[in-house]
Amino acid sequence: MRIEPDIALAEALFEKLRAASVDEPGLTRDAYGPGEENAHRMVREAARALGLEVANDHAGNSYLTLAGADRGAKALIIASHLDTVPHGGNFDGAAGVLAGLAAVSGLMKAGAKPPRDVVVMATRGEESVWFPSSYIGARMALGTLPPELVDSLRRSDTGRTLAEHIRELGYDPQAVRERRAHLTPKRVGTYIEAHIEQGPVLIERGSPIAVVTGITGAFRHREGRVFGEYAHVGAAPRSHRHDALAAMAEFVAGANRAWEEMEKAGHFLLVTFGVVTTDPAMHAWSKVPGEVHWTLDVRSVSDETLAEMRERLGRLVAAIEQRHGVRFHLGPDTGPKRAPMDEGVQAALKRIAAGLGIPCHAMPSGAGHDAAAFVHAGIPSAMLFIRNRNGSHNPHEAMDIADFAAAARVIAAYAAGDA
Amino acid sequence: MRIEPDIALAEALFEKLRAASVDEPGLTRDAYGPGEENAHRMVREAARALGLEVANDHAGNSYLTLAGADRGAKALIIASHLDTVPHGGNFDGAAGVLAGLAAVSGLMKAGAKPPRDVVVMATRGEESVWFPSSYIGARMALGTLPPELVDSLRRSDTGRTLAEHIRELGYDPQAVRERRAHLTPKRVGTYIEAHIEQGPVLIERGSPIAVVTGITGAFRHREGRVFGEYAHVGAAPRSHRHDALAAMAEFVAGANRAWEEMEKAGHFLLVTFGVVTTDPAMHAWSKVPGEVHWTLDVRSVSDETLAEMRERLGRLVAAIEQRHGVRFHLGPDTGPKRAPMDEGVQAALKRIAAGLGIPCHAMPSGAGHDAAAFVHAGIPSAMLFIRNRNGSHNPHEAMDIADFAAAARVIAAYAAGDA
Numbered sequence: 001m002r003i004e005p006d007i008a009l010a011e012a013l014f015e016k017l018r019a020a021s022v023d024e025p026g027l028t029r030d031a032y033g034p035g036e037e038n039a040h041r042m043v044r045e046a047a048r049a050l051g052l053e054v055a056n057d058h059a060g061n062s063y064l065t066l067a068g069a070d071r072g073a074k075a076l077i078i079a080s081h082l083d084t085v086p087h088g089g090n091f092d093g094a095a096g097v098l099a100g101l102a103a104v105s106g107l108m109k110a111g112a113k114p115p116r117d118v119v120v121m122a123t124r125g126e127e128s129v130w131f132p133s134s135y136i137g138a139r140m141a142l143g144t145l146p147p148e149l150v151d152s153l154r155r156s157d158t159g160r161t162l163a164e165h166i167r168e169l170g171y172d173p174q175a176v177r178e179r180r181a182h183l184t185p186k187r188v189g190t191y192i193e194a195h196i197e198q199g200p201v202l203i204e205r206g207s208p209i210a211v212v213t214g215i216t217g218a219f220r221h222r223e224g225r226v227f228g229e230y231a232h233v234g235a236a237p238r239s240h241r242h243d244a245l246a247a248m249a250e251f252v253a254g255a256n257r258a259w260e261e262m263e264k265a266g267h268f269l270l271v272t273f274g275v276v277t278t279d280p281a282m283h284a285w286s287k288v289p290g291e292v293h294w295t296l297d298v299r300s301v302s303d304e305t306l307a308e309m310r311e312r313l314g315r316l317v318a319a320i321e322q323r324h325g326v327r328f329h330l331g332p333d334t335g336p337k338r339a340p341m342d343e344g345v346q347a348a349l350k351r352i353a354a355g356l357g358i359p360c361h362a363m364p365s366g367a368g369h370d371a372a373a374f375v376h377a378g379i380p381s382a383m384l385f386i387r388n389r390n391g392s393h394n395p396h397e398a399m400d401i402a403d404f405a406a407a408a409r410v411i412a413a414y415a416a417g418d419a
Numbered sequence: 420m421r422i423e424p425d426i427a428l429a430e431a432l433f434e435k436l437r438a439a440s441v442d443e444p445g446l447t448r449d450a451y452g453p454g455e456e457n458a459h460r461m462v463r464e465a466a467r468a469l470g471l472e473v474a475n476d477h478a479g480n481s482y483l484t485l486a487g488a489d490r491g492a493k494a495l496i497i498a499s500h501l502d503t504v505p506h507g508g509n510f511d512g513a514a515g516v517l518a519g520l521a522a523v524s525g526l527m528k529a530g531a532k533p534p535r536d537v538v539v540m541a542t543r544g545e546e547s548v549w550f551p552s553s554y555i556g557a558r559m560a561l562g563t564l565p566p567e568l569v570d571s572l573r574r575s576d577t578g579r580t581l582a583e584h585i586r587e588l589g590y591d592p593q594a595v596r597e598r599r600a601h602l603t604p605k606r607v608g609t610y611i612e613a614h615i616e617q618g619p620v621l622i623e624r625g626s627p628i629a630v631v632t633g634i635t636g637a638f639r640h641r642e643g644r645v646f647g648e649y650a651h652v653g654a655a656p657r658s659h660r661h662d663a664l665a666a667m668a669e670f671v672a673g674a675n676r677a678w679e680e681m682e683k684a685g686h687f688l689l690v691t692f693g694v695v696t697t698d699p700a701m702h703a704w705s706k707v708p709g710e711v712h713w714t715l716d717v718r719s720v721s722d723e724t725l726a727e728m729r730e731r732l733g734r735l736v737a738a739i740e741q742r743h744g745v746r747f748h749l750g751p752d753t754g755p756k757r758a759p760m761d762e763g764v765q766a767a768l769k770r771i772a773a774g775l776g777i778p779c780h781a782m783p784s785g786a787g788h789d790a791a792a793f794v795h796a797g798i799p800s801a802m803l804f805i806r807n808r809n810g811s812h813n814p815h816e817a818m819d820i821a822d823f824a825a826a827a828r829v830i831a832a833y834a835a836g837d838a
Contacts, residue, residue, distance in 0.1 A: 198654030216653065222704050233691045233716050234635065234786030235617030235810060238678060245695050246675050252668030259657060272652045274704040276664050276711075277696035285641050285693040285714035292695075295704035297652050367653030391654060 002356070003112060003416050005408035006105035009046065010098040011401060016042055017082075018090045026087040026395025031130035031137075032060070032155070032165035039082040043097055043122050050105055052120075057182035058175035059140035059166060064120040066104045073116035074189030076415055078103065081126030081137065081370060088127075089397030091196045095386060095404060097122045099194040102405075103412035115417045116189065123370050130155050131162050134336065138373040143181025150176040183377075190345055191374040191381040192414065194407045196399050198367050202387035208403035209353065209410065210361035211346050212383035215372045216270065216299035217338025219306060223295075223331035226251075228324065230282065230290030245278055245289040247324040252276065254316045255296070262309065269300035269309060270366045301338050301364040339372035342380035349382055352413045358406045361385075384410060421775070422531060422835050424827035425524035428465065429517040430820060435461055436501075437509045445506040445814025450549035450556075451479070451574070451584035458501040462516055462541050469524055471539070476601035477594035478559035478585060483539040485523045492535035493608030495834055496798075497522065500545030500556065500789060507546075508816030510615045514805060514823060516541045518613040521824075522831035534836045535608065542789050549574050550581050553755065557792040562600030569595040602798075609764055610793040610800040611833065613826045615818050617786050621806035627822040628772065628829065629780035630765050631802035634791045635689065635718035636757025638725060642714075642750035645670075647743065649701065649709030664697055664708040666743040671695065673735045674715070681728065688719035688728060689785045720757055720783040758791035761799035768801055771832045777825045780804075803829060 020042065021027040021035050029035035040062050044054050047064035055063045068075075080096020100120035107114060124137030131153040139145035150173050153162040163173035202210055228244030252273050259271040277283075279291040298313075300306050317328045346362070353360035365383065374381045387403040390396035439461065440446040440454050448454035459481050463473050466483035474482045487494075499515020519539035526533060543556030550572040558564035569592050572581040582592035621629055647663030671692050678690040696702075698710040717732075719725050736747045765781070772779035784802065793800045806822045809815035 198651050199656060200659050201656065220704065232617050232786060232810060232812060233693060234689060234718060234784070236785075237618060237620065237689070238682060240619055243691075245692050246671060249668040249671030249675070249692075249695075252665060253672045256665050256668070263657060270653060270656070272662075272704075272707055273664055273668075274652060274706050274708060275697050275702045276668075276708075277699065277702075278694050280696070280699065283694045283696075285639065285691075285716055287693050288691055289693060289695075297704055299653060365653070366655075367651060391651060393651060 003103070003106045003110050003409070003412035005102035005405060005412045006109065007102055007401065007405050007408070009105050010102040010404065010408065013042065013046055013098050013101065014090060014094065017094055021084070023087060026089060027084060028086050028088065029082060029084045031083040031125035031127060032162065032169060036083040036124060037169055039094070040122055043082070043101065046101060047120070050108065052104065057141050058172040058180055059137055060124050060169055060171040061137050061141045062122040064101065066107060066114065066118045068114045068116035068118060070116055075117040075119050075187060077119045077121050077188055077191045078411055078415065079121035079123055079191065079370060080193050080195055081123040083125060083127050083130065085127050085129050085393045087395060088393050089395055091388065091397045091399045092198070092392040093126060095196050095399060096194040099404065099408040099411055102408040103415055106412045107416060112416050114415050118415045126370055132156065134368050135370050135373040136162065138370040140176050141182045142373055142377040143179045144373065144377055145176060147177045147179055185378045188379050191371060191379050192345070192384070192411060193369060193371045194384045194386060194411060195369055196388035196392055196397060197385040198388070198392040201363055202361060202385060203389060205361050207359045207361040208387050208406040209358060210363045210385040211349050212341055212365045212385055213346065213362055214301035214338060214340040215365045215368055215375070216301050217303065217306060218297055218299035218335030219310060219333045220297045220335035221295060221330050222334055224293070225329040225331070226292040226294070226326055227329065228290050228326040231288040233286045233288060236288050241288050242325040243288050244292040244326055247320050247326040248276060248292040248294060250320050251316060255313060258309065258312045258316070262305065267300065267302065267305045267308070268364055269298060269305050271309070272297045297335070299366055301340060303338065336368065336372070339375035341371070341375070341382045345380055345382035349384065349410055349414060352410050356409055356413065358410065422522070422525045422529050422828070422831035424521035424824060424831045425528060426521055426820060426824050426827070428524050429521040429823065429827065432461065432465055432517050432520065433509060433513065436513055440503070442506060446503060446509060447505045447507065448501060448503045450502040450544035450546060451581065451588060455502040455543060456588055458513070459541055462501070462520065465520060466539070469527065471523065476560050477591040477599055478556055479543050479588055479590040480556050480560045481541040483520065485526065485533065485537045487533045487535035487537060489535055494536040494538050494606060496538045496540050496607055496610045497830055497834065498540035498542055498610065498789060499612050499614055500542040502544060502546050502549065504546050504548050504812045506814060507812050508814055510807065510816045510818045511811040512545060514615055514818060515613040518823065518827040518830055521827040522834055525831045526835060531835050533834050537834045545789055551575065553787050554789050554792040555581065557789040559595050560601045561792055561796040562598045563792065563796055564595060566596045566598055604797045607798050610790060610798050611764070611802070611830060612788060612790045613803045613805060613830060614788055615807035615811055615816060616804040617811040620782055621780060621804060622808060624780050626778045626780040627806050627825040628777060629782045629804040630768050631760055631784045631804055632765065632781055633720035633757060633759035634784045634787055635720050636722065636725060637716055637718035637754030638729060638752045639716045639754035640714060640749045641753055643712070644748040644750070645711040645713070645745055646748065647709050647745040650707040652705045652707060655707050660707050661744040662707050663711040663745055666739050666745040667695060667711040667713060669739050670735060674732060677728065677731045677735070681724065686719065686721070686724045686727070687783055688717060688724050690728070691716045716754070718785055720759065722757065755787065755791065758794035760790070760794070760801050764799055764801035768803065768829055768833060771829050775828055775832065777829065
């Protein structure tokens with residue numbers, strides 16, 4: 001059954017959301033603040049106007065439900081977040097929620113009764129720029145956020161705790177402390193999230209959408225150091241130096257070479273040194289650097305790939321330490337574990353896209369998304385990427401509505417039971 | 420004629436200077452402050468006790484003169500500075516002044532009348548940590564300090580101008596503004612400076628002293644930048660990145676490889692990236708770096724060597740810009756020009772050392788010294804390095820008095836006319 005998603009509804013809501021959150025340059029919907037709250041209010045109103053059941057959980061996530069034929073069956077959740085980074089764009093997050101609403105409205109207009117409940121979920125606080133932790137809204141819905149975080153996480157601008165922000169909006173931080181799970185694998189059969197691609201792959205491939213194979217795991221060192229020895233720029237010959245920066249440069253260049261080699265061998269991974277600096281308290285143009293601070297993030301959907309890179313980097317570090325007489329300190333590994341998408345749901349989405357004549361790429365997501373929280377909670381999950389120009393987290397996000405419609409069409413068909 | 424320098428005098432003065440400037444850890448003689456002023460007072464007193472003529476110039480440099488047979492002949496200056504870095508050691512600077520006094524006292528005790536005036540000069544403000552410019556005392560003596568600097572240079576700790584500090588000690592900043600030259604090539608025939616080696620070369624060579632071939636020139640970029648493009652750590656594939664840090668790492672590693680190759684081909688040079696940092700205002704572990712700040716100092720006694728390295732770095736930068744789609748900005752070159760030591764004086768010092776049975780190495784100085792100001796003023800100059808452990812600019816400088824005596828012996832013989 002071919003369901004036409006309600007693109008007019010989505011376009012109207014995109015415009016309404018945009019107009020309400022202008023914060024030049026770009027727009028801002030602050031997590032657990034007026035920006036996000038307002039967006040939730042708007043999508044709830046739209047859902048009520050459609051006749052959907054509207055509810056929320058203790059953490060303020062919104063649920064907009066179209067009843068299915070079997071109300072006892074495990075639900076399908078179509079979700080994404082409504083917050084943005086400060087001065088971000090209109091599509092990162094909102095596109096996934098509106099794709100769900102467009103699909104549901106399309107089902108209703110077609111008179112199609114889905115086999116099970118279809119729940120459009122709008123999550124809270126996905127952008128970790130506000131509270132420095134990932135997917136807090138989704139994890140509170142699933143009861144998987146470590147309870148102490150509700151009192152220890154503080155919003156980066158207000159300085160107030162997550163609990164204070166939740167309470168201020170009329171929700172219930174105590175339920176978070178008690179690990180209440182509003183969603184469980186017993187009640188939720190499938191989770192689907194549409195999201196704009198934050199890189200340029202679909203533009204280059206010429207595909208409007210992609211099925212995501214998985215969200216990368218990472219090893220992540222945020223407190224890396226190299227310890228060498230400071231020396232006077234004019235008095236230390238090459239052979240006598242223990243130059244922490246020279247060693248660091250070889251580490252970065254060597255890691256990037258290893259990345260290139262592994263990519264050529266068919267691995268997918270991302271290797272990023274985001275912060276590298278000679279010690280700001282000590283460095284000077286006239287000193288051979290004695291200490292370097294660095295961060296490294298290596299991510300992949302494959303644990304084997306991560307293991308191989310870790311091993312290569314270990315050998316690299318050992319050789320550089322030997323050569324330069326320096327010492328590397330990696331510090332704790334704070335990387336998240338990978339979140340593979342469900343093979344069955346991926347296959348179903350691909351079949352639907354093929355049936356609808358929609359070109360559909362397959363690719364991993366190097367960025368984290370709410371879907372990771374659902375995967376880790378044991379719920380079969382999938383994601384669709386929507387083609388987008390200029391990356392995300394900036395005012396220049398540019399998604400064509402036709403590409404959005406392609407994603408919504410696939411989701412609507414899946415929700416109707418056409419797998 | 421073998422002259423025995425007065426090592427007992429030097430030892431007594433080293434101890435007096437040390438005791439007067441203790442500032443744990445180490446000791447401090449602040450330029451144009453009480454520490455340096457006190458040291459000048461002590462060496463002047465010692466010179467008066469010896470019966471030397473004692474004078475000073477408008478900038479407070481001290482001149483301790485032993486009259487020569489021909490008072491109209493161009494003088495020999497034996498000099499160094501008396502300031503130290505904060506928490507430095509007792510030998511960097513003072514050793515050169517006390518070697519001069521020990522030599523002169525030795526000449527007097529031997530009843531040797533030198534052919535021309537021998538002037539032990541104690542300079543001011545050599546350590547640029549105090550006023551951020553090189554050899555200010557020596558350059559004021561020579562009338563070569565750009566006059567505006569006397570009012571624009573401010574001492575790093577007091578915040579007061581060089582002129583204020585000079586006036587406070589009773590000297591004459593106006594003469595600096597008028598470029599008065601107390602020393603000129605017409606009055607000074609030769610300049611000799613003894614200084615502890617600030618690196619480990621003489622320790623390794625097993626030589627107590629070295630004749631310095633020249634003070635390196637440099638090209639120095641203190642405001643280098645690499646401009647790439649910021650991107651989300653998880654969304655930008657390798658092929659799409661314009662990673663400023665990856666480019667910088669290849670620049671550092673490539674420059675160090677070029678250095679190694681040139682050294683193997685017989686060049687002497689020093690290559691130092693002292694400050695390298697992803698932009699502190701923007702960097703984060705979660706961002707592909709879009710901008711890197713860096714400094715580079717490349718020094719050599721050979722202009723050809725500097726030119727070759729500059730050319731190699733130019734090719735390296737062009738290749739990296741191409742490969743990464745980034746742009747390097749080198750900024751102004753603020754490096755000093757090289758200061759080659761006089762061949763004739765070098766040869767004379769080597770002959771004397773050989774005659775005295777003192778092993779004497781020959782090596783360039785990668786660090787700047789007052790001698791550079793004399794070379795640039797057109798005065799034939801030479802330097803002797805004295806073996807020293809643990810580098811300089813720290814409390815752990817360690818010079819054996821026997822090595823100091825070797826230098827003083829060579830200087831005394833030179834002053835006596837034994838070349």
